[in-house]
Amino acid sequence: MVHIIIIVTLICSGLWVLDAKCSTLDNNLSSGIISSEATNTAGKEAKNAEQEQSVIEEKFLKSGQEMFQSGNFVAARKAFDNVLKLNSKNVQAQYFLGLIEYEEGNIEKAKIRFQIAHECLGLPSESKPLQIGAKQAQLQFPDNYQARIYYKDGWYIRPKNSSDVNTNLLSLDSGSDYKIELKSNHTKSWLISGVVGSVVLLSFLLAR
Amino acid sequence: MMSIFKKNIYILALLFGLFLIHPVSASDWNGQNYLINGVYYLVSQGDLNMAEGQFRKIIFSSPFDALSEKTGNSGSDRKIVAEAFYFLGKICYERAISKENVLQNISQAKSYLVKAEEYGIVYDKLHPPLLDEINRDYPEIKALIPQPTADKAKVTIEIGDSLYQIRSIKIDQNANVTKNRLLTKTESELECDARYKMKPDVQGATKSVYKALIALGIGLAFWLVRG
Numbered sequence: 001m002v003h004i005i006i007i008v009t010l011i012c013s014g015l016w017v018l019d020a021k022c023s024t025l026d027n028n029l030s031s032g033i034i035s036s037e038a039t040n041t042a043g044k045e046a047k048n049a050e051q052e053q054s055v056i057e058e059k060f061l062k063s064g065q066e067m068f069q070s071g072n073f074v075a076a077r078k079a080f081d082n083v084l085k086l087n088s089k090n091v092q093a094q095y096f097l098g099l100i101e102y103e104e105g106n107i108e109k110a111k112i113r114f115q116i117a118h119e120c121l122g123l124p125s126e127s128k129p130l131q132i133g134a135k136q137a138q139l140q141f142p143d144n145y146q147a148r149i150y151y152k153d154g155w156y157i158r159p160k161n162s163s164d165v166n167t168n169l170l171s172l173d174s175g176s177d178y179k180i181e182l183k184s185n186h187t188k189s190w191l192i193s194g195v196v197g198s199v200v201l202l203s204f205l206l207a208r
Numbered sequence: 209m210m211s212i213f214k215k216n217i218y219i220l221a222l223l224f225g226l227f228l229i230h231p232v233s234a235s236d237w238n239g240q241n242y243l244i245n246g247v248y249y250l251v252s253q254g255d256l257n258m259a260e261g262q263f264r265k266i267i268f269s270s271p272f273d274a275l276s277e278k279t280g281n282s283g284s285d286r287k288i289v290a291e292a293f294y295f296l297g298k299i300c301y302e303r304a305i306s307k308e309n310v311l312q313n314i315s316q317a318k319s320y321l322v323k324a325e326e327y328g329i330v331y332d333k334l335h336p337p338l339l340d341e342i343n344r345d346y347p348e349i350k351a352l353i354p355q356p357t358a359d360k361a362k363v364t365i366e367i368g369d370s371l372y373q374i375r376s377i378k379i380d381q382n383a384n385v386t387k388n389r390l391l392t393k394t395e396s397e398l399e400c401d402a403r404y405k406m407k408p409d410v411q412g413a414t415k416s417v418y419k420a421l422i423a424l425g426i427g428l429a430f431w432l433v434r435g
Contacts, residue, residue, distance in 0.1 A: 111252040118248035174359035
């Protein structure tokens with residue numbers, strides 16, 4: 001029964017979105033309104049050009065990686081150079097050029113490329129090693145699950161930091177008994193779609 | 209006004225789309241960045257400790273599928289994991305060469321390099337086949353087998369009232385990886401000083417729900433456009 005309600009609501013949500021789009025299209029066509037926002041055109045063109053460039057960059061990068069993997073270092077180098085012509089701060093291209101230099105025996109050049117790639121990443125150098133608390137086991141669940149942790153006797157364990165509420169990384173102490181309740185986040189989104197869909201369905205019925 | 213026919217086609221396409229789309233989230237894992245940093249610290253700086261930290265982060269932060277699945281969408285992620293294991297092995301080997309706790313480092317290096325091969329490392333100049341070299345030079349030292357620790361926590365996992373299997377990957381402090389399976393509603397003992405990545409195996413149930421939804425969706429779609 002729940003499944004059927006969800007199906008109907010999903011369909012209705014889809015119809016609702018479609019109908020909104022169709023009516024917008026119809027309105028535009030029937031009124032024959034031609035957008036006269038000339039000021040936006042230049043901005044849009046610039047954005048399009050940027051998108052186009054990033055697509056070309058991605059293509060060169062992909063072909064370079066394929067060439068590198070097949071051992072064709074000359075073609076790979078050419079592709080990565082093309083990427084850098086478009087975006088000199090492309091981390092992947094710098095890194096792969098470093099790998100090519102290393103493969104060709106130019107160790108010093110490789111080291112420089114790796115350094116540039118590292119600098120392009122712009123990440124702070126974290127010197128703190130990854131540590132798990134002493135006598136603790138950490139449990140990590142997929143992001144699409146919500147985990148609540150209790151002691152075996154039913155007491156809920158509130159996360160120490162409020163930021164930990166949304167993380168699915170739980171710490172268990174040695175010698176203790178726990179119960180963990182896992183809930184899929186999908187159910188929640190389905191419920192929301194269900195409510196929205198029911199409203200849409202009702203409005204459809206009323207409109208008829 | 210858009211024709212009824214055209215509108216119906218759109219409705220059909222949308223319905224099929226709605227029911228066929230499977231919730232697959234794109235991997236936004238930053239393992240490649242850790243790898244680039246690790247290679248920089250190892251090759252350019254010669255800083256084994258900093259490099260080791262970056263490679264360990266790859267293992268600890270890697271998606272469940274990259275550590276467990278041999279096929280599927282996790283191919284490029286598995287390559288990064290393989291490289292991380294390789295470089296961890298290389299770091300241990302270099303420490304052993306500089307006479308730093310030779311027995312333990314060689315044993316750990318072998319363990320990492322075996323894992324690198326298991327995850328599909330591709331040998332080249334930056335990744336020479338060190339395992340062969342170590343096996344030749346130190347045949348008497350065996351690969352490290354992670355020992356169980358005495359400190360344990362007990363846990364019972366529940367997903368509603370149903371009984372599911374949960375696939376688990378244990379990563380210990382030294383980034384040794386072991387796979388296991390747990391059952392929901394059953395008490396399990398977990399060793400401490402380790403991180404467990406858990407993935408409930410509820411796909412079978414979800415798949416059958418999807419099949420039913422697709423069938424019903426098609427039926428409803430035809431009913432909607434019959435006029």
